[in-house]
Amino acid sequence: MNRSAAVFRETSAEPRTESVPFSHLSLELGHLYMEDFVEGPARLRRHFAAVRPWVDAARAGLGPLGTGRRPRISTCFLIDDYFSRLSTPAELIPPLLAAAADAGLTIDYLARESGCAVADPAHRDRAELAESVLHRLVESPPPGSNGFRPPVSRTGWLTNGRRAPARRTSAALDSTGTVWQPPSETGARGHSVFMDVELWNGPDDDRTWSCAFLASVWQLVRLGLLRDNGRAVLTPTPFDDQEFPAEWDALPPVLRLNPQAAPFTAYVTCSVLPARFLPVEHAVRVILDQVHVEAEALAQIAERSAAEGFAVPAGVVDRTSYVFPPGL
Amino acid sequence: MDGLGTASGPVLVCGEVRTCLLPTRDAVDERAAVELLRLRADERVRVSRHPNRHAVSPDVLTGVDCRLPTATGARSRAVGTVTARAALTEGRVLQATAYFSAPAAGPDRRQPWGYYLVRPGTLVPVGRLPGKALTEGFLTGHQPGELDIGSVADSLLARISRQHRILDHDTPLTTADTSLRWTAAAAADGEETSLRFTKAEDGLRIVELRLPPGTAPTAAAELCEDLALHDWLLTTVADKLDGLRVGSEDGRAVLKVLRPLVDHLLHLWMPQARVDGALHTAWRELERTPGYSRQWNALAQRIRDQLVLQNLGVPRQALPAR
Numbered sequence: 001m002n003r004s005a006a007v008f009r010e011t012s013a014e015p016r017t018e019s020v021p022f023s024h025l026s027l028e029l030g031h032l033y034m035e036d037f038v039e040g041p042a043r044l045r046r047h048f049a050a051v052r053p054w055v056d057a058a059r060a061g062l063g064p065l066g067t068g069r070r071p072r073i074s075t076c077f078l079i080d081d082y083f084s085r086l087s088t089p090a091e092l093i094p095p096l097l098a099a100a101a102d103a104g105l106t107i108d109y110l111a112r113e114s115g116c117a118v119a120d121p122a123h124r125d126r127a128e129l130a131e132s133v134l135h136r137l138v139e140s141p142p143p144g145s146n147g148f149r150p151p152v153s154r155t156g157w158l159t160n161g162r163r164a165p166a167r168r169t170s171a172a173l174d175s176t177g178t179v180w181q182p183p184s185e186t187g188a189r190g191h192s193v194f195m196d197v198e199l200w201n202g203p204d205d206d207r208t209w210s211c212a213f214l215a216s217v218w219q220l221v222r223l224g225l226l227r228d229n230g231r232a233v234l235t236p237t238p239f240d241d242q243e244f245p246a247e248w249d250a251l252p253p254v255l256r257l258n259p260q261a262a263p264f265t266a267y268v269t270c271s272v273l274p275a276r277f278l279p280v281e282h283a284v285r286v287i288l289d290q291v292h293v294e295a296e297a298l299a300q301i302a303e304r305s306a307a308e309g310f311a312v313p314a315g316v317v318d319r320t321s322y323v324f325p326p327g328l
Numbered sequence: 329m330d331g332l333g334t335a336s337g338p339v340l341v342c343g344e345v346r347t348c349l350l351p352t353r354d355a356v357d358e359r360a361a362v363e364l365l366r367l368r369a370d371e372r373v374r375v376s377r378h379p380n381r382h383a384v385s386p387d388v389l390t391g392v393d394c395r396l397p398t399a400t401g402a403r404s405r406a407v408g409t410v411t412a413r414a415a416l417t418e419g420r421v422l423q424a425t426a427y428f429s430a431p432a433a434g435p436d437r438r439q440p441w442g443y444y445l446v447r448p449g450t451l452v453p454v455g456r457l458p459g460k461a462l463t464e465g466f467l468t469g470h471q472p473g474e475l476d477i478g479s480v481a482d483s484l485l486a487r488i489s490r491q492h493r494i495l496d497h498d499t500p501l502t503t504a505d506t507s508l509r510w511t512a513a514a515a516a517d518g519e520e521t522s523l524r525f526t527k528a529e530d531g532l533r534i535v536e537l538r539l540p541p542g543t544a545p546t547a548a549a550e551l552c553e554d555l556a557l558h559d560w561l562l563t564t565v566a567d568k569l570d571g572l573r574v575g576s577e578d579g580r581a582v583l584k585v586l587r588p589l590v591d592h593l594l595h596l597w598m599p600q601a602r603v604d605g606a607l608h609t610a611w612r613e614l615e616r617t618p619g620y621s622r623q624w625n626a627l628a629q630r631i632r633d634q635l636v637l638q639n640l641g642v643p644r645q646a647l648p649a650r
Contacts (some may be wrong), residue, residue, distance in 0.1 A: 010376050011373060012376070014374070127369030128369075132369050135371075136391040140391055141391035143394070145475045146392055147475060147477055148480075187395075187440060188578045227370060230374045290441060292372070295448060314443070314446050316442055318442065
């Protein structure tokens with residue numbers, strides 16, 4: 001509809017969606033548990049040495065763009081300060097950066113996992129990102145769903161199909177030969193790989209978000225698909241040659257460590273991760289496949305990438321990719 | 329989503345609007361309205377203050393994969409999402425709308441869910457859409473197991489009505505809820521925009537629209553919300569005045585009926601406050617026959633005249649009999 005002739009407008013009635021800058025690729029240089037850090041610098045050096053060749057491969061895979069220009073690639077690393085805090089930023093971060101540098105890698109952006117869960121300390125008025133994403137889940141309907149199902153926010157679990165029906169009697173008592181019904185994956189190819197993902201546990205007012213759910217938020221942040229009331233979220237804070245604080249909460253949720261870095265948010269992501277994270281990332285894909293992101297955010301990306309002649313997959317989950325290298 | 333009847337757009341938009349009085353004694357102010365309609369923490373409630381106060385919630389999606397209602401009984405499956413949103417007019421009348429757009433055809437098998445989530449509010453048929461049979465079947469009502477978007481609108485109303493901290497559930501007048509079920513297709517070349525409005529029993533209204541090609545599905549939904557709001561107002565006020573015993577000795581009984589109408593409803597009549605200019609023709613037809621505004625003005629005048637008479641305090645018996 002052509003509304004350009006309107007002479008009267010109300011900003012409160014017309015939501016705006018802030019745009020964010022985009023790299024072509026956001027490359028994640030691995031992920032570690034706090035326990036891994038405790039093992040010392042040798043452990044970190046081993047990590048980045050194993051990651052390095054695959055980073056080169058990912059860069060090479062993107063190749064020069066059709067226009068002959070070099071692709072914009074930014075690197076990032078997510079520190080888990082949500083589930084455990086065994087050390088301080090001042091103790092933990094410098095050896096991490098040094099180990100990456102030893103392998104010839106630069107960490108452009110450093111993020112805290114808590115940033116995906118709790119509200120940004122600099123913007124206390126804003127909603128918690130995880131909570132916002134939870135409200136954006138639109139469950140994939142198993143065949144036969146005609147508009148009536150309990151919402152996911154009541155159960156805290158999300159599946160890629162249909163659960164096995166609950167049984168009234170225990171297996172031992174059930175001698176009547178009631179047939180057990182298996183769960184099923186929606187859209188399975190022949191056989192099901194059914195997954196049921198726990199999104200959080202604990203009481204409603206003090207939830208502990210699951211690793212898989214926070215990792216999904218992390219992917220959406222890197223893809224530049226989240227907004228808070230139209231405003232960009234987790235915008236990187238420049239952090240050049242400063243001392244790292246002794247408290248995690250004193251650190252901005254996303255730091256830009258390299259002033260020359262390409263933008264943090266990117267059209268597509270690639271994460272080089274240890275294979276032990278494979279189940280978590282499978283869960284991430286189940287979650288991402290069921291997140292409804294703002295149409296305007298998608299439209300901005302479609303328009304910008306088309307102008308650059310860079311093909312971005314339509315589906316959100318298809319914009320993510322992984323490498324699980326040996327020896328990591 | 330592209331416009332109705334365009335090459336990449338839907339061939340049909342179907343929806344249902346529930347209209348009711350907000351379950352609370354006094355109309356809520358803008359702040360409370362925003363709180364009520366804040367269905368998502370990260371998305372704004374849209375508030376418009378002119379020509380009246382009107383707040384609209386963010387859209388929420390419900391995934392469905394089921395048979396579509398068809399008049400012929402033909403089995404037709406569709407997969408996708410139904411959009412639902414709630415609106416509050418002057419903090420007094422609450423509406424919930426659920427609607428979807430449907431393209432003429434879709435892939436022969438269900439796609440990964442992400443395919444549907446980047447087409448919010450679209451139900452993609454598996455194969456061809458039985459357009460005409462769907463229009464008829466949808467307007468007639470669904471059979472068990474078929475798409476039930478009324479329940480999507482209902483659950484949104486229920487979700488909002490559960491906010492007991494804001495809502496006291498002590499309404500100043502009793503009113504009946506209405507459901508307006510609608511379909512919109514593109515008008516053919518040279519064909520006028522048209523509207524077929526059927527007032528059925530039990531608060532059900534059925535509207536079949538033919539709109540200019542290119543009309544956005546949201547614009548069609550907004551038109552139907554506007555129709556539903558005014559139909560509800562007219563029905564509610566007309567029902568209250570039906571059989572009003574103005575001849576009774578005690579004027580208080582009459583006042584008891586008229587007062588809440590003046591306090592809560594009379595100022596709400598404002599047809600086409602937010603209807604897309606290209607769709608005004610649809611309203612004009614309704615104004616010609618049966619003449620909604622004409623009837624409303626007559627009812628409003630009658631209420632005011634009665635109140636003046638009550639105020640004069642002249643007992644009816646004191647007037648000379650003719």
